[in-house]
Structure formats: structure tokens, C-alpha cells
Amino acid sequence: QVQLVQSGAEVKKPGASVKVTCKASGYTFISYDINWVRQAPGQRLEWMGWINAGNGNTKYSQKFQGRVTFTRDTSTSTAYMELSSLRSEDTAVYFCAREALVYWGQGTLVTVSS
Amino acid sequence: DIVMTQSPDSLAVSLGERATINCKSSQNILDRSNNKNYLAWFQQKLGQPPKLLIYWASARESGVPDRFSGSGSGTDFTLTISSLQAGDVAVYYCHQFYSTPYTFGQGTKVEIK
Numbered sequence: 001q002v003q004l005v006q007s008g009a010e011v012k013k014p015g016a017s018v019k020v021t022c023k024a025s026g027y028t029f030i031s032y033d034i035n036w037v038r039q040a041p042g043q044r045l046e047w048m049g050w051i052n053a054g055n056g057n058t059k060y061s062q063k064f065q066g067r068v069t070f071t072r073d074t075s076t077s078t079a080y081m082e083l084s085s086l087r088s089e090d091t092a093v094y095f096c097a098r099e100a101l102v103y104w105g106q107g108t109l110v111t112v113s114s
Numbered sequence: 115d116i117v118m119t120q121s122p123d124s125l126a127v128s129l130g131e132r133a134t135i136n137c138k139s140s141q142n143i144l145d146r147s148n149n150k151n152y153l154a155w156f157q158q159k160l161g162q163p164p165k166l167l168i169y170w171a172s173a174r175e176s177g178v179p180d181r182f183s184g185s186g187s188g189t190d191f192t193l194t195i196s197s198l199q200a201g202d203v204a205v206y207y208c209h210q211f212y213s214t215p216y217t218f219g220q221g222t223k224v225e226i227k
Contacts (some may be wrong), residue, residue, distance in 0.1 A: 045156075045164065047209055047216040061215040095163055101154065101209070104163035110183065 002026040004096050004105035008047040011111045017084040020108045022096030029077035030054040033099040036070065036081045039107075050099075051079060086112045116141045116210050118217035135222045137153040137186075137208035139166040144188050152212035155184055155193045159204045166190075167206075168193065170226070200226060 005020040036048040049060040051070035093107040117140040151171035156164035170182035181196040208219040
């Protein structure tokens with residue numbers, strides 16, 4: 001069965017970076033994009049972008065352009081989301097989701113606090 | 115960006131009764147070349163990731179009970195739960211994937227009256 005398992009919760013100081021992992025199993029990793037979506041407390045879901053797991057091409061939401069980097073490791077079927085220059089407004093649960101948002105990871109809480 | 119606006123923000127319905135959630139997009143999300151509306155509905159229960167219920171505005175995802183149905187086209191869409199069950203208590207989001215950045219509605223909280 002398709003599974004996306006994310007790394008654990010993180011606490012970071014303002015200005016730092018965070019890297020969230022998303023390990024895929026149960027399907028051919030390189031055949032599907034991985035999307036990243038975040039949800040700040042009490043807020044709506046916010047799409048951050050996607051990475052083509054096959055060729056590594058990326059599409060970022062303009063809001064995060066320059067601060068976010070998606071990468072992947074096809075040898076371990078793992079996708080990564082790195083967000084830099086963190087601020088308090090980046091406190092959120094970050095989700096990875098397979099193409100078409102049918103399958104989701106469990107979410108990773110990132111807390112940004114001094 | 116396409117803004118998705120849902121109504122109402124919250125809804126209390128008796129068990130077995132109908133629940134209706136509306137979603138309006140700020141721009142047309144119907145692709146006339148394939149006649150598909152790039153609109154999906156998600157259900158999110160507390161502490162869980164969202165679950166896809168409906169895509170292409172009216173196609174039910176595999177395994178989703180048939181009491182969930184979607185309708186609408188262009189800019190106006192509706193999610194209907196025909197007979198509310200206790201397990202349907204959740205927040206429901208509409209989502210457009212017509213153009214990037216993909217966007218979501220603000221959510222509608224469904225509770226039992």
C-alpha cells in the first residue's frame with residue numbers, strides 16, 4: 001500500500017532553516033510528483049509547490065520562491081523540503097502528498113520560536 | 115492567484131440530515147478543451163491529514179461513500195453529504211488545481227446538531 005512517512009517535529013529559531021523528509025513506499029517513486037502543503041494553526045491549507053520525483057524538476061509557489069528548496073533521492077525514495085530564513089509565521093504542519101493529493105504524509109510540525 | 119471562498123464557515127446538521135457546502139472561485143476553473151472543472155474536495159479530521167473525497171468537481175474518489183457528492187461548474191461548486199453520519203464530523207476544504215499557485219478554501223466545519 002502507498003505510504004508517505006515524514007520526519008518528526010522540529011523546533012527552530014527565527015532565521016534558521018528546516019529540512020523535512022518524506023519517505024515513500026508502496027509505489028514507483030519516480031512515477032509521481034510530490035507536492036508540499038502546509039497548514040498554519042487555524043489557517044487554511046497552503047500549497048507550496050511540487051517536485052517531479054523522476055527528473056527533479058520543481059515548481060514553487062511565488063510566495064515561497066527563494067526560501068524553499070525541494071529535492072529528492074531516488075535511491076531511497078525520499079523527498080525533502082527545506083525552508084530557510086524561518087520566521088514565526090512559518091510555524092505550521094507541513095505535509096507531503098503524492099500527485100493529485102490522493103496520498104498524504106502524516107504531517108510534520110515545525111515550530112519557529114525564539 | 116485564484117481565491118476560493120467557502121460558505122458557510124460552520125454548519126451543524128442533525129444525524130441523517132443533508133449537509134451542503136458551497137465553494138466559489140474568483141476565476142473560472144473549467145477547462146473547456148476537456149470540459150473538466152479543476153476542483154477537488156477534501157475532508158480533514160482533527161489531527162489527521164486531509165482526505166480526498168471528490169475530484170473533477172463531481173468524481174468520487176475510490177472508497178468514498180456515495181452519500182458524498184459534488185456538483186457545479188465554472189466558478190460555483192457544492193459538496194453535499196446526503197445523510198450525515200457521526201464519522202463525517204470534520205472540516206471540509208475545496209481546492210482548485212487549475213492554475214498555480216493551487217489554492218484552498220478557508221474550510222467549513224461540520225458538526226452534529
